[in-house]
Amino acid sequence: MITTTSQPNPHGPGPGHGAGRSGMRVSKADIAQLDAHPVSMRRITRLFAPHRVSMAVVLAIIVVSAVIALAPPFLTKHLIDDAIPHQDVPLLLTLVGGILAVTIVTQFLGVVQTWLATRTGQRVMHTLRTDLFSHLQRQPLGFFTRTRGGELQSRLTNDINGMQGVVTDAATSIASNVTTVIGTAIAMAVLSWKLSLISLVVLPPAIWLTRRVARLRRAVQSKAQGTLADMQTQIEEGLSISGVVLAKTMGAGPQLSTRFTRSSATLTELELQAQMAGRWRMGTMSIIFAVIPALIYLAAGLPATGGGMTIGTLVAFTGLQSALFRPLMGVLNVGIQLTTSKALFSRIFEYLDMPVAIADPAEPVRLEPDAVRGEVRFDHVTLLYPGADRPALDDVDLTVPAGSNVAVVGATGSGKSTLAALVSRLHDPDAGSVRIDGVDLRDMTLADVSDLVGVVVQEPYLLHATIAENLRYAKPDATEDEIVAAAKAAAIHDVVAGLPDGYDTVVGARGHRFSGGEKQRLALARTLLRNPPILVLDEATSALDTRTERSVQDALERLSAGRTTLTIAHRLSTVRDADRIVVMDAGRIVEAGTHAELLARGGRYAELVAAADHEELAA
Incomplete structure (x- = not known):
């Protein structure tokens, strides 16, 4: 008899799923999850709508298997009571053949059932897994700063793997157990x-x-x-x-x-x-x-x-009785299985139901990168982070002319990095707009924005892969010549060429086998490979020592040539040659001009330069 019954988990309970199985009690965490984010059975069943035929076949196989599996006790009864005592060979062969046939048929049906249920479950889980990953990719930065990475990984792996058990185990066991209990109870009553x-x-x-x-x-x-x-x-x-x-x-x-x-x-x-x-x-x-x-x-x-009562009846009844206990325990746990299963779906749906704050427009405006001039315009931009007591940016009005190098400086918390994040559309302003060549970024697709705007940050992130794979992250179809050219422009080719495996060298977890300056130049090469017309440098050299900073700065200058560049600077010495320097304080622009003009004015910029000079002397 092929049944999928509720068994204790030898490895302990999984997240939300094993509680009701080994302990026969609904987990408090599952109850709390469903209270916070209820989920209807209708929504769950909609996931399986494209596979309704396969699921119907699985249920039919379960019912047929359960009914066929009731035959051996009755066949055994006639063996003991009729065929063996009377030495009826034809009847004996028929009954023994029937017992063997039941075993073969139920085993075959069990294989088909497992294949269909697993295939269906894996397809549903694939859809959920990919939908969730894509949906999370579209969430704003704020979501990731307040959500633990381990929790995201758990929902994408543990919870969805647990949901696979719902399909191939819980759902089939409920149908199998109910069918088996009902059929066995009827058969037992018929016998005695x-x-x-x-x-x-x-x-x-x-x-x-x-x-x-x-x-x-x-x-x-x-x-x-x-x-x-x-x-x-x-x-x-x-x-x-x-x-x-x-x-x-x-x-x-x-x-x-x-x-x-x-x-x-x-x-x-x-x-x-x-x-x-x-x-x-x-x-x-x-x-x-x-x-x-x-x-x-x-x-x-x-x-x-x-x-x-005949001996055959007694043996047949005992066989049915012994097969009843486990399915009956499974039937008693149906409510618990449903609750734990719904809790798993609830955890996934909770994330899938989160609105996408920054999304592609219904009718996007297309800008060809080769035809973009690169003017960036902040038109009276205001942005307030959730829970903040004051705006991160307050009525900022700024134009970065095409092909120019504009630096933004200011104390920590003045709004510099937030301004940079708006250009790559990591945030959308609450008021005002950010435009490239007169087109609002919100009217463009996120993919087009990333084609136009290249970002180099203070701490570049390198994948645990080869150097070539890290560079091709920006341009998957890049040729070897393009990769080498980008590395040379970022002044990192000689370092890579000196490695035993060259561009096939694995960078290690987060690039730990390379120095800060080398990682930064690899990130520059990656950005250069994408060849964006607009470049955002968000404190790209502030974490480097003076000597390394000089080499990276040279690479940045080559990278910036012919592009519109917005430089967020902590070290003021790196932006003195900028076409224009914008000084920010408390989310507002308080000064703007060249290095010489701002020094002569004796305002906020002059104070920042004096403070920086004092720190260098003290060091």
């Missing part, structure tokens, strides 16, 4: 209604005892899961490159080892308790499986309840 009544008396306490032991195991597993999560966090924090550097410089190694040892000891004890609880559960079920047939044999042997 008296023994069926005895089963009704014995089963409730047996089920209660099993659920009780399972709850105890669930409690221990929950504690072990929490301890294991803490250990994983300690490993991530203590053995990552940044974590090791921090521990060594702070002398925290012994403290981290002590903390990890304590967590490991706790986990050891909890795992022992979990194994013993699991052993008790298995022992309890074994006792139940022995007690129930024993009581049935006893009842069959008593004159009051046996009533001349």
